Amino acid sequence: MRILRAPYSSLALLRLAVVGALGFTLGACAPGDARGGDEGDAPDLVLVGGTVITVDEATPEAQAVALRDGRILAVGSSDEIRALAGPGTEVIELEGRVVMPGFIEGHGHFLGLGQARMTVDLQGTTSWDQIVDKVAEAVAEAEPGAWITGRGWHQERWSPAPANTFDGVPTHHALSEVSPDNPVLLTHASGHASLANAAAMEAAGITADTPDPSGGTFVRDAEGNPTGFLRQAAQGQARAALNRYEEGMTPDEVQTRFRRQVELAGEDALRHGVTSFHDQGSSFADVDRLRAMADAGELPIRLHLAIRGESNQAMDERLGDYRMVGHGNNFLTVRAVKRQIDGALGTHGAWLLDPYTDMPSTSGLPQVSIEDLRETADIALRHGYQMNTHAIGDRGNREGLDIYADIMAEAAASAANGVSPDLRWRIEHAQNLHPDEVPRFADMGVIASMQGIHATSDGPWVPQRLGEERSRRRAYVWRSLLDADAVICNGTDVPVEPISPIASYHASITRQMASGERFFPEQSMDRLEALRSYTIGCAYAVFEEDLLGSITPGKLADLVVLDRNILTVSEDEVRDAQVEMTLVGGEIRYRR
Template identity: 55%
Template sequence: MIRRALAPAAVAVLLAACGSDTPADESADLLVTNARVVTVDDTQPEAEAVAVRGSRILAVGSAAEMEAYRGEGTEVIDADGRLVIPGFIEGHGHFTGLGDARMILDLTTVTSWEEIVDMVAAAVADAPAGTLIRGRGWHQEKWTSTPEPQVDGVPHHDALSAVSPDHPVYLTHASGHAAFVNGRALEMAGIDADTPDPAGGTIVRDASGRATGLLRETAAGLASGLGGALTPEEEEARFRRVVELAGAEALSKGVTSFHDAGTGFGTVDGYRNLADAGELPIRLYVMIRAGNEALAANLDDYRLDGHADGFLTVRSIKRSIDGALGSHGAWLLEPYDDLPSSAGLNTAPVDDVAETARLAAEHGYQLNVHAIGDRANREVLDIYERTWQAGGLDGEGLRWRIEHAQHLHPDDIPRFAELGVIAAMQGVHGTSDGPWVPEKLGALRAARGAYMWRALWDSGAIVTNGTDTPVEDVDPIASYYSMVSRMTNTGQKFHPEQALDRMESLKAYTINNAIASFQEDDLGSITPGKYADLVILSKDILAVDEAEIPSAEVDVTILGGRVAYRR
């Protein structure tokens, strides 16, 4: 039975009738008490305690009221006045990518090309000849200097190749929309002076036509299969390890549910097997990424809603129509300020994405399209509008999303709310990218169209938050702080007029992400009847000085009524 908190008088009567014992059918399995509970539920915004039975919230109220649910077997967590909030919902990330990133070179903190070369050299020393060396997370805009010769701010592969002559090297850009490879990898991939650029990608070359090693967008796929095939047993073991690592990392950061932005049918099979065995570490909302022919053949067979006690939902499709801003892959209406010869890349034909939209509508799936540049966002909004008009559909009810929505033309900002399109954004991208965005777009375009959280929110659009992990750390507190402060690593705020307030930013990470995945009846707030996914923080991020927010840590993560992480 779903119950809200009992009134104090009712609690007194119950206790008088029962003495010190609580009826077995009313006792809680878990009681979190002596807390500041911010529920993100407007019908009961704050409380002091939460009672949990099984995997769901039984009641919410004052500490005294919730004592009525304490039984002999009740586990009690005394929060000692700390903040308790709903579990964070990662609104856009790459779950297996997060786990995989823990098994390769971590390049997210490097500050120079020389540091990357040194890390690869060390990896080569420990690996047999021919072994693929992989890494992820480098970003040329974060280096203190760039060695010459270079093209578009990225050096030639020669120094890297010198330390890895017998090992192919494949280093994924932080954005995931480019890769850098060494000479051995170019050779193995068959990339030479005569290799044409693939559709939607660029083999970056120097003035002589020689490939530098930088492969943008779809060109990165030319060298992505150099590691050799694993046996089925090795593949299964590796998949389980990737899921285990990703889940542990997410739970340690307070993430209890994760929107997995782009996964093949085979990976979904793996998720389902783990879910059926009770071995998925967190809740997954999966976006299927596949070609239109495969989608048409498989969508009806893969639909899952709240499978395995809410641990696996599959009801959305992911497509990409452009690349990333940092690698000059975002599709713009006007050329880049720092690369006037280019307006970015259209990585999938508009007609092809439109066909995906038709399939999504036909099969009752949500469609979520990656669009970063203003041209890309306009094209996607147009595709959505045309699809709904052709089918006589209620777009708002479909809850289709644009993933990232990083750079918008001012004319397109109100269209999100008008059409009912969800802006699935990442706060941390705004502050991570902020120092170099004006260089790419120019000051005017950056001011009026980049990371427009406030303008979208005020227009009535649903705005969500996430990290795009492993592009960024999966840490919600960092991305929450970005959305609140717009503070960059330079100590300067990037157009702070576009910040959201603290409660809005919490909603973006909880109930808005639940709405964006059709799960608001089960997730996103501390409400009786919903899943008991809770986080206890070391600091009150809704009340401490703004500069203190990043130092808050996750003390306890509760998933489905069980403690899944304790610091």
């Protein structure tokens, strides 16, 4: 079964449209058409005197762009666009700066980003001692008995490596010493493991006699006592205790905290030029709150939510009530479900075809049964939802694609024309692919939702997990996927990594690690491919290539202004690029 997809060349179909009464076709101002209209016809805002990278094949580059009523009105030369301005038009002189389509975060956790801003930030820590010190500082400011939470640690970034570790991670004792009365729960950068102190384990009822849950492990010392290192599903028991603590909050306190999460996440996104965000995991309760904010015009950026954390029964009963496309003036869309087939490479949780090189006793493990995932896929198909499956290991990716293939074959068999519908189901991460799986993405029309920054962040230790040859042939194989005509949607997986499209773009084109070495650079994207993966590729991944992802007249005026052209400056200069301005729907929502 092959489903042909052409997300970028399909823009040619859009160029036939005509915008307004000024005679502009999609692409650029026609000669002689650049004239000022009356107040009703004039643009609200024009940006002139720079470079406009449109990501539109009809007019790849221009000097200026005009916006009206939240949409792109025209692109063209500075003289042509200036001529459109009326008495009420705001004119921004770019002075050589560069306008691009707003970045689309293809895989992140929006509320998690806001929550990370409200907890102990461990992303920059480079030693175990730093983490213990940060927890001690938080305890000094906390109320007695209050939970201390944080996120962002990674044992592979610690130097020197701590002593007396189990599976590379220290026991809880140092955390318990600085926080004897406050429960502490520190989430790994990947989100697939946590560290708990003695108070947190006591609150959660985790003892030497507690059995490991399905899909998770309580790491234990030589005497069988839990060390505080909770892998995968084992985090659930500690999180349940945290939830019980938070249930003591009043409804007003819960709502205030939620709105603060949205506010902080929006600020961070806009500061980095992100105008749309594919959120990979919202509950029905989260959607209810976000829908209320969308109705009130209070969402800072456009959100595309995938339902996660709900049972198959609940989804089958309720998905029909929650499906929405372009709600709240195109600020909220819900038409995807998110499931997780395996864990992360960093915690040896990704499901591999062969054992880990540095831990031959395991090949990782599935987080849920294949039958359960298959049921979710059936439910998603029935309700018209995309299926987004977290799969990192080569076994996890194979199993996920096999489920998709079965569902698509059944859909084709029941279709009147015998062709599977355009589902655009997604594999989230796709970090480790057996070569046999690479062509399946394009053949099946499956989106490869990958995060460029993961390759360079994980690169220093991936060969330890997979071995040199397996890493070279299977790890973060963007070039292989693109050469096989797959669609890649880029992102950062924030808060696993900082929400920086520039950093992830730089990683995508260089695969350069912090050491300066390059992680199998033959798998790099070229610059335009990387930009497309952050714009039109992600728009296509949520059925919005006719609405977002390029600076094309008629599309929503979501733009980012950079201080330099990341398509042409040196690689080092790309890394230092600054976001000068971010516009959502033609409104300036961030200015440096």
